[in-house]
Amino acid sequence: MTISDFYQTPILREGARAGDIVRTRPVFAPQLTGAAGAWQIVYVSTDSRSQPIAASAIVLIPETVPEPGTGAILLYCPPFRGLGGQCAPSQLLATGAEYDIVGIEAALARGWVVAIPDGQGLGAGTGPHTFLAARAAGAKPVLDLARAIYRASDLDLPVAPVVAWGYADGGRIAAVAGELQPWYAPEVDLRGVAAGAVASDLAILAPVIGRGAGAGLAFAGLIGLARAYEQLPLRHVLNEDGLVAAAEARHLTVVELLQRFPQPLAHWCREPDPWNDHWWRRVLALETLAHVKSDVPLHLYHGELDLIVPVRAGRRALIAYRQRGTKVDWREYDGDHRSTAHWALSDVLARLTEDIANGPVSPPTSAAADAEVRPGA
Known part of the structure; x- marks a missing residue:
């Protein structure tokens, strides 16, 4: 096989x-x-x-x-x-x-x-x-x-x-x-x-990562969470460049993600803070530890x-x-x-x-x- x-x-x-x-x-x-x-x-x-x-x-x-x-x-x-x-x-x-x-x-x-x-x-x-x-x-x-x-x-x-x-x-x-x-x-x-x-709290961590040297991790997190919570289509938060980038990112390793997407997460999004949305805030709350x-x-x-x-x-x-x-x-x-x-x-x-x-x-x-x-x- x-x-x-x-x-x-x-x-x-x-x-x-x-x-x-x-x-x-x-x-x-x-x-x-x-x-x-x-x-x-x-x-x-x-x-x-x-x-x-x-x-x-x-x-x-x-x-x-x-x-x-x-x-x-x-x-x-x-x-x-x-x-x-x-x-x-x-x-x-x-x-x-x-x-x-x-x-x-x-x-x-x-x-x-x-x-x-x-x-x-x-x-x-x-x-x-x-x-x-x-x-x-x-x-x-x-x-x-x-x-x-x-x-x-x-x-x-x-x-x-x-x-x-x-x-x-x-x-x-x-x-x-x-x-x-x-x-x-x-x-x-x-x-x-x-x-x-x-x-414990992704709502605090995610925006910080999205503005730093590991911004590619925040972009990957956006894609990963959207995959797990299928009611959250990426089209609601990503701009046209972001949608093209997401199609590429889904096939990459962590090293490739960090190299390919060093820009702040906001670069790929419709709004400066993509996490500041009712549905995304709910998902981040669901993903906290110690429920x-x-x-x-x-x-x-x-x-x-x-x-x-x-x-x-x-x-x-x-x-x-x-x-x-x-x-x-x-x-x-x-x-x-x-x-x-x-x-x-x-x-x-x-x-x-x-x-x-x-x-x-x-x-x-x-x-x-x-x-x-x-x-x-």
Whole structure:
């Protein structure tokens, strides 16, 4: 089966459940010395309207055999890689093109299975990637990936405790997964979540990014949110040049986006502040963190010198979760966005290891009893 055949968006069978396996195949991850095996998988997830969609991921099997009681499945949510093209982690790792593998290798060295979702719109999805839409589109494929691993007979993996870890936009996705797990995937034995460089309130962060050196990220966020919230057509906010640029941007990597669109976001829009619109303000409000109390321990960390996601954005997330009653701790590093991601590795792994050892937060519910009813909070 060729790459294009494997990632061809499948027609899902009637009655398909979130987490059902569509197809799997073994691959080689040439950069990873700690992986005994790797599998690309296509599985069922759901979109913002709770409709079934195809999602893809890569599952890495560790060479190291964990000590009894220390094994786990790590749901690893990497930072934003791009809106399209060869941005899917399951493709990057299989071709040896992934540039950030230190955290993955460290988790494999502990004997953890590492599962990395591509994210809605990448891999088996129909793009563009739903960048910034952690709540509408990002977190469900993460939780459904844990379900898929439980059900994937080809992988021959025992059911194990689950922890989630992400950085930047991946951190927002991991944090939201912790909020959604009790009602969306109660059968998943989630023990803890680590999230670095996260922003609680996009309504504050997005305009700042749109005027700075990372303006291409704001443009990508506009496209990603419009993809997740289909009632928000880009034609309402983009000018003619912006519509042409958006058609190009949906196929680009993050590096290409930053190089191609350095102009302030307002350059591509009908109004100076495209976020100052009733519907867009509502979407940004929906995408804030800490809508509800997270049942699992949450570990937040941030770089004091971070110029991409200012540290004050992370502190707001800390306060918001504490106000909800979440068990959350905070670690601040004397570094920028990139250096903090690496300096925090050992601390993150140590905290998640403690969460695994502390046992289940609550008894996992059987999948059959999962009513998938969203709480009113």
